[in-house]
Amino acid sequence: MxxxxxxxxxxALRLLSGLGVAMRISLISVxxxxxxxIAIGVIVAGRHPAAFxxxxxxxxxxxxxxxxxxxxxxxxxxxxxxxxNLDAETASIIVFSFWGCAEMADLVRGALLGIPVIQxxxxxxxxxxxxxxxxxxxxxxxxxxxxxxxxxxxTRMIKTTSLVMMIGIVEVLKVGQxxxxxxxxxxxxxxxxIFATIFFLYFIACWPISRLAAYLEKKWEN
Amino acid sequence: MDPEVxxxxxxxxxxxxxxxLETGWLGIAIAFAIGIVTAFIMHFRIPVLAKIxxxxxxxxxxxxxxxxxxxxxxxxxxxxxSIPARECGxxxxxxxxxxxxxxxxxxxxxxxxTLQEESALALGMxxxxxxxxxxxxxxLSISVPGIVANVIFLLKETSVFSAISLMDLMFxxxxxxGLYYDTTEALVLLVVFYIIMLLPVSLLGSIVEKKARxxxxxx
Numbered sequence: 001m002x003x004x005x006x007x008x009x010x011x012a013l014r015l016l017s018g019l020g021v022a023m024r025i026s027l028i029s030v031x032x033x034x035x036x037x038i039a040i041g042v043i044v045a046g047r048h049p050a051a052f053x054x055x056x057x058x059x060x061x062x063x064x065x066x067x068x069x070x071x072x073x074x075x076x077x078x079x080x081x082x083x084x085n086l087d088a089e090t091a092s093i094i095v096f097s098f099w100g101c102a103e104m105a106d107l108v109r110g111a112l113l114g115i116p117v118i119q120x121x122x123x124x125x126x127x128x129x130x131x132x133x134x135x136x137x138x139x140x141x142x143x144x145x146x147x148x149x150x151x152x153x154x155t156r157m158i159k160t161t162s163l164v165m166m167i168g169i170v171e172v173l174k175v176g177q178x179x180x181x182x183x184x185x186x187x188x189x190x191x192x193x194i195f196a197t198i199f200f201l202y203f204i205a206c207w208p209i210s211r212l213a214a215y216l217e218k219k220w221e222n
Numbered sequence: 223m224d225p226e227v228x229x230x231x232x233x234x235x236x237x238x239x240x241x242x243l244e245t246g247w248l249g250i251a252i253a254f255a256i257g258i259v260t261a262f263i264m265h266f267r268i269p270v271l272a273k274i275x276x277x278x279x280x281x282x283x284x285x286x287x288x289x290x291x292x293x294x295x296x297x298x299x300x301x302x303x304s305i306p307a308r309e310c311g312x313x314x315x316x317x318x319x320x321x322x323x324x325x326x327x328x329x330x331x332x333x334x335x336t337l338q339e340e341s342a343l344a345l346g347m348x349x350x351x352x353x354x355x356x357x358x359x360x361x362l363s364i365s366v367p368g369i370v371a372n373v374i375f376l377l378k379e380t381s382v383f384s385a386i387s388l389m390d391l392m393f394x395x396x397x398x399x400g401l402y403y404d405t406t407e408a409l410v411l412l413v414v415f416y417i418i419m420l421l422p423v424s425l426l427g428s429i430v431e432k433k434a435r436x437x438x439x440x441x
Contacts, residue, residue, distance in 0.1 A: 001301070002300060060424065063374065064374070064378070064416070064417065064420035064421055065416060066378040066379070066380075066381035066416060067378075067381075068392055069381060069392070072392070072409060072412065073409055073413070076399055077405065077406070077409050079405075080405040080406055159284075159285065160286065161286075162288040163382065165288075166382075166384075166385065166392075173288065173289065173292065180296075188300075189300045191296045191299075192298075192301060194297075195289070195293045195297040196293065196297060198289055198292070198293075199290070199293050202284070202285045203281060203285050206284040206285070210283070210284055
């Protein structure tokens with residue numbers, strides 16, 4: 001069935017380190033998205049019409065453009081247009097953060113605007129200063145809404161990192177292809193074993209995280 | 223940017239556009255069919271089948287389409303199942319989409335209250351009538367926002383078809399960049415064609431969502 005190639009040399013280890021590359025790209029992008037996304041979300045929730053208009057366009061671009069198209073634009077386009085030679089990993093982190101920031105900002109905006117005015121008024125009537133209101137009333141509610149959704153974003157980013165092989169990053173799929181090529185003669189069925197393993201690896205990486213998100217969402221529903 | 227080059231590229235993109243669209247919508251149709259069946263199985267907790275359905279949903283929701291396509295296209299032939307690239311793309315998209323649609327439709331079914339069922343039965347409807355005329359339409363309109371989001375997501379996912387050598391929009395763009403190095407023109411057309419493909423769906427989606435919201439509120 002082609003699983004025997006995994007035991008040859010350090011093939012199994014190479015596959016895992018390929019997955020490591022994918023994880024690294026997604027975690028860096030998620031970190032950037034959370035920090036920058038929250039800032040953008042807070043600004044947009046200020047209901048400034050110009051900021052909102054710009055944000056709508058940004059959101060629509062992210063909503064309809066496939067991530068792979070954005071990767072092509074940043075990776076191939078910037079070299080040509082700006083004369084900058086980006087390495088593929090930086091290009092993919094830029095694209096993933098561009099996408100993640102939009103999603104995070106929209107979540108923050110929705111959560112902030114979703115909190116009824118009465119919450120602010122009640123806090124004020126209890127004599128809380130604004131800073132205290134945010135610290136003890138508003139932010140905890142927002143976090144409960146946001147944490148499950150941002151965990152979900154992590155799994156979606158991990159899944160989308162599979163695309164970066166198309167701009168030449170050697171991640172788990174690319175390593176898999178290399179192993180299959182190298183063992184073409186000795187194990188002709190390597191494709192089955194390798195791709196089944198990669199399928200399983202992605203599942204193992206994403207499934208626990210999605211379960212966690214689902215669990216938290218249920219727990220904090222009210 | 224050279225308008226001459228743009229003009230000479232357009233026919234190539236048009237061909238790729240049609241192929242992408244056909245394969246994409248076929249995949250979405252498969253996804254919808256799988257999604258409805260799976261959602262029913264999960265909602266009614268049909269023994270054995272419900273277990274299989276939830277394994278399928280978890281497996282396909284937690285792996286990338288690219289990996290699924292590689293498995294179907296490169297791995298399955300090794301155990302004697304060969305599927306041509308186009309069918310492979312549609313089946314892969316259908317399986318991925320089915321798992322997302324199933325979750326969306328199931329949560330819609332779960333959200334319809336038991337009061338609705340009881341009222342329908344009290345009016346003398348048969349179980350089948352109750353389901354066809356009361357529960358399913360309501361569940362569907364509750365799931366509309368999710369379904370619209372899934373359709374857009376699936377149309378975007380078609381961009382990975384090029385990896386199994388389907389000559390779609392991405393394939394054409396990459397090919398032209400490699401051949402002639404007119405990067406700007408190739409990328410501009412790529413973006414334009416994806417906008418043509420997705421902007422109408424996105425706009426139409428917002429309208430349908432609004433309509434569905436009114437229906438569920440009964441306004």
